[in-house]
Amino acid sequence: MKGGRSKAETKRTDAKLSVKKRGAGAEKAGKKPAKKAKATKDPNKPKRPASAFFVFMEEFRKQYKEKHPNNKSVAAVGKAGGDKWKSLSEADKAPYVARAEKRKTEYNKNLEAYNKKIAEGPADDEESDKSRSEVNDDEEDEEEGSGEEEEDDD
Template identity: 80%
Template sequence: MKGGRSRAETKKSDAKLSVKKGAAAAGKKPAKKGKPVKDPNKPKRPASAFFVFMEEFRKTYKEKHPNNKSVAAVGKAGGEKWKSMSDEEKAPYIAKADKRKSEYEKNLQAYNKKLADGPGDEEESDKSRSEVNDDEEDDEEGSAEDDEDDDE
């Protein structure tokens, strides 16, 4: 073959270009697999002023355009409307967003404090309370039956 590369040469050059997963991983620390698990009890971040506006806008838009099934069209129309609004028109949405943000910060502080105090203690105490209450109810029922037997 004139000017062509042989198969052996092609394999060698491909081997140099390709990254070997086994060799690369052997020399380095093992990578973390996936994202860390999110805590379902952690408070969710509040919506921005725009998203507070969009909650209301979606309702009015769907009333005016009941046949529209496109989410993108609603978002696009909402974005255009938001851009055209003055600061005075945006003020109520900004106020609602600020209120939600302050509530979120309070909830987050409470959540972080609960984590710092130790989350496992409360679950155990709730279980022990219910078990104690169950035992007390059983004792009361048993003592009432004993009283009836004594009367006879």
């Protein structure tokens, strides 16, 4: 057999190319574990304050829209704002930094108040505990009542 393979060579090559089959348990073990569900965010939690750049961008967007009313691109506004921010000196950035610091102190106060409120626990839980005990009391009353009814029938 010129140019052909012998049966022994074919078996060795096929063995190398063949895919090993795993059992059902081994297949699952190789997979990544499922992602955990994200915890739901509390809508009452205070939002983080804007940085000095974003305080600057609030003002810059208004100015940019006045100069370029036909521009609908958010990316163009962001790019122009970023370029402008980079070109500002530290003295020019100072008012935006001061406003950002003020927002940050307000945020910290609000966050402390929020954390205290969470630590105390919501009042709704206390009411639900009362309702649970009332439900349990009702079940106990029914059990006692059923025994008394049998005695009354005699």
